[in-house]
Amino acid sequence: MSGNTSRESAQPSYAERREQAISRDAERPALDEPLPPTAADLRQYRQANEQLIRASRARSKELEQSRWALPVDAYRLTGRFGQSSSLWSTVHTGLDFAAPTGQPIRSITKGTVTEAGPAGAYGSRTIVRAEDGTEFWYCHQNEISVSAGDKVGAGQVIGTVGSTGNVTGPHLHLEIRPGGKDPVDPETALREQGLAP
Ligand SMILES: [Zn+2]
Numbered sequence: 102m103s104g105n106t107s108r109e110s111a112q113p114s115y116a117e118r119r120e121q122a123i124s125r126d127a128e129r130p131a132l133d134e135p136l137p138p139t140a141a142d143l144r145q146y147r148q149a150n151e152q153l154i155r156a157s158r159a160r161s162k163e164l165e166q167s168r169w170a171l172p173v174d175a176y177r178l179t180g181r182f183g184q185s186s187s188l189w190s191t192v193h194t195g196l197d198f199a200a201p202t203g204q205p206i207r208s209i210t211k212g213t214v215t216e217a218g219p220a221g222a223y224g225s226r227t228i229v230r231a232e233d234g235t236e237f238w239y240c241h242q243n244e245i246s247v248s249a250g251d252k253v254g255a256g257q258v259i260g261t262v263g264s265t266g267n268v269t270g271p272h273l274h275l276e277i278r279p280g281g282k283d284p285v286d287p288e289t290a291l292r293e294q295g296l297a298p
Contacts, residue, residue, distance in 0.1 A: 167255075169255060169296055170255045171209070171298065172198060173273055178196065178288075179198075179199040179272060180193050180272075181196065182194070182196055182288060194276055196274075196286070196288050196298065197272045197273070199270065199272040200262045200271065203244075203261045203263075204261060204262045206242060206258065206259055206260045206261060206262060206273055207255075207257060207258055208253040209275075210231040211232070212231040212232065213230050213252055214229055214253060215229070215230045217248050218245070224242065225243070225244075225245050226238060226266075227239045227242065227247060227259050229259070233279075234279070235277060236277070237278075238274075238275065238276035239275060240274040241264055242261060243265065245259070245260040246260050
């Protein structure tokens with residue numbers, strides 16, 4: 102038994118071994134031992150996921166709003182840009198969408214209404230200015246359903262087709278004026294945005 106006793110005395114005591122075990126645990130990196138997620142972890146994952154979904158939805162909405170929409174749902178093009186007629190003092194400065202009186206007119210782009218009211222030969226006219234400064238003129242309207250200062254989205258109804266001003270029948274006369282200056286061909290502009298008028 103004496104041999105046993107001497108061997109045992111050379112070994113660390115229980116208290117010493119316990120101390121060493123605890124300090125080893127404390128030193129061990131947390132990643133060594135995968136722990137099941139806590140309720141707080143799960144809450145954090147869920148919040149991060151929701152944030153990602155919200156950001157993605159906001160971006161889709163942004164893209165949706167930057168897309169152009171056709172101004173009238175059902176129509177027939179009757180007057181092209183650059184045509185001449187006894188009706189116009191110069192060449193035709195827009196594109197004519199013939200449609201029955203009362204058919205909704207939609208804003209082609211997201212923008213701000215800068216004018217909404219009577220405009221001589223143009224009849225009842227709404228001007229929407231897009232963020233890049235391009236003006237969209239919607240003329241000969243029967244009714245106008247927006248006011249100057251209103252923000253509109255692409256595809257939003259801004260009024261109805263009519264025959265106010267200098268016209269022979271109900272239609273939307275559309276003008277597109279980059280920077281509010283000289284008009285460009287709306288048909289080309291719409292085609293460039295993937296819309297075939
Ligand atoms: Zn016209």
